[in-house]
Amino acid sequence: MSGATGEPSPLRVLATRSWALAALGVVAAVVTCVMLGLWQFHRFEAKSARADLIEHNYSAPPVALTDVLPASDSPLAADDGWRTVRLTGEYCTAPECVLYARNRPFNGEVGFAQLVPFRTDDGTVMVARGWVPTQSASSAPADPPEVPTGERTIVVRLRPMEPVLAGRTNPPGQVQSIAIEELAAVEPAAGTLHRGAYGELASEDPAPADAPTPFPRPDTSLGPHLSYAVQWWAFALFFPIAWAVRARRAVLDEIELRRRGGAAQPVHARRAPARSRDEEEEDALLDELRG
Template identity: 55%
Template sequence: MSASRAPWRVLLDRQWLLAALGVVVAIIACVLLGLWQFGRYETKSARADLIAANYDAEPAALDQLLASPSSALPADEQWRTAELTGRYCTDPACVLYVRNRPYNGQTGFFQLVPFRTDEGTLLVVRGWVPTEETQSLPLDPPPAPTGDERIVVRMRPAEPVLADRTNPAGQIQSVSPELAAEQVPGLTGLYTGAYGELVSEHPSAPVPTHPEKPDTSLGPHLSYAVQWWLFALFFPVALVIRARRAVLEAREDESGTETGSREDGPSADVVTALPRAARSSRAARPVPTAVRTAPRRRSQDEEDEDALLDDRTR
């Protein structure tokens, strides 16, 4: 029983326990990152659906979207078109410019003009104007039209006030009714929770460039989420495969050790068990001569010398 469990003991080493802990941490991190990316995908998808539903919808009355000037714009009414009848505030002090607004890769201004209606005053972005080359000022902005106007706008929530920013006269850093009220005192009934982006004016007048259409692309967030979740599956699979390989290697090492001891043991016992006489006789056994030396033949000179010696002794 202990021998069969022995290979698995390698997984109880400190390095394997740390590896298992690291895999758990990696799985949790990958799952959370995948959920984060999926959340971003859902947010962009919901925003794209809202823009598709409201961007070109039939205009509604302003009081249908905002119950009062202090009401916040409902989330499901963003980008909804609204129709208003009233007048622009054409006093030069009323026309404001919102800094650092991009359009087609350039940075310029939004022209922001209060539009007075019987219900209240709504800030309207009439469009985008470029920046002068030498100064941070709008370049040739068209004036707001005078007289009664019927306008169509897309409703947007008011932007927050950026901290620690200074505002030159006639300029603000965000489309904020609070900042506009500071620059243009005397605005009555100002809508504080929303503003409008101009779609059309009747009668028509020269207008700045319309702001860019909002981006409705979903981005790669869904594919990133799937990738993170695949990574979460990869780590435990890799750990199991590596652990199995380590167990097999440990089992092979153990089998090789047992086989080696069996091969070496019997041969030594056989040598030890040989009778002493057999070992001594085997040691004393003469080694056979492989080749016997043949007798050397005598030469003719040696024969003649022997014959001469025989004649003298006779």
Template identity: 40%
Template sequence: MNKWRFAISRRWFGYLAVAIVFAIVCVLLSNWQLARRAEKTSEIALVDDNFDAQPVDVTEVLPELSSFDPGDEWRPVILEGTYLAEEQVLVRNRPRGGQPGFDVLVPFRTSDGNVFIVDRGWLPTGNEQDLPDVIPEAPSGTVTVTARLRPGEPTVANRGAGDGQIATIHLPDLAERVGEPTYTGAYGILADESPAPVEPRPASVDRPVPDEGAHLSYAFQWLIFGILGFVFLGYAVRQEYRALNADDPEEQRRAGLREYKRRQRRTDADVEDELLDATAPRP
């Protein structure tokens, strides 16, 4: 026991405290990764439950203009009314597949007089200008629209946009722009409209691809890092023990045994080198 007395010192207790703090940090980071994974799995479950659900009237899901339940994201709703084509705007900086482009937003006045913002789809940036080459017109007259609900986006500081464009889908700003009672809790991504438009519609939004990410493996890695901190501490204690007891006969015997075993562990390359030396022609 006296040989290990060096480990009961302020220095080694300090190292132990560092290892404990490191392990606690690793556990916290592991829990954070697990929480991130739980968020991802919840998002995937939400898409699975809502994306292909039976459409319902918009007033059933959004009883108030400002109301929105996050559990209803991606849920299809039905609206009947007319597009306000003169209020159409483009949302800048909407890349897809590595290509820059725009989302086309068209306010839609429902039969009860309220306005609902419809994202009719995506258009690529033109070859000659920072605008789509062609912007298809929304159908005129009375239209029945099916759209999937999405929450509005926050404002982005110091990000401007040109005439007829916006930088982010901030619904209160759009409501102010339209100047009529407008849904500000959610907007809709177009899924279908009847009658069908004469011109081809902008590219529709694809179903989100389920992807949990690597959060679970990262969580296990952080736990392993926390354990390795104690393993390294134990190794350091052992190395100092050997250094302090190098003159001890028992420790010398153990050191000799370790060296013997090391020499016995020959690699395949060592064996091949010996065979080549043995068969090489002598001068």
């Protein structure tokens, strides 16, 4: 509705197809930015929860295996990831017991994880003793250390079993993933394995003369996900602000045009450039000559 001065209503000025499409584009952009921000924030929350779990469990005093896995078929609870447990027993040193998990990265190289069942009175746990490099000429472990014999006490950090990689074949003595389905072949010699978790070796007593390279501490950095979330939400604010600024400019331009006595024009139309004083004087001179 126009006022007493003849100023146009903002709604009437903006009630055009182009401004409606611009508004829909702004809504779509805002929704997209908000959703992308939420996705990045959820990734931040997941990494933060994982980092807190590692910090809490990684260096905690070790507990008995039965405190975490009461039976051989007990699943590893999410809160018990990286939990340290103390085991007393001995490794299964038979050749068929020693396996190597393929494609394990370490310091920019790809090698193997040495896997050996460890028998205890509370069951047999598959233990990843450490990292072994790959031979340069073939896809096989390079000079893997011997598995120590005799009774010993070890401390391991529990990790959930990995999923089976479909469509892969295993070379002799190797597995693609640390999955119970791939480890079951050692059970005739080693005994029934705990099926919910394997152990990543932290220490051995007595310490062997030669051992695989210890696994590195897991990464607990949170990455840039929180800053990315804030950036996406800032973008979500930018689009409606930019639309509002342009809409206000369009309304003010229309008001100014009417105050000058010009005919109403579409909002998107350009105003004719103002004539210079020289052009006006030339027109006046031509009018006099014609007269």
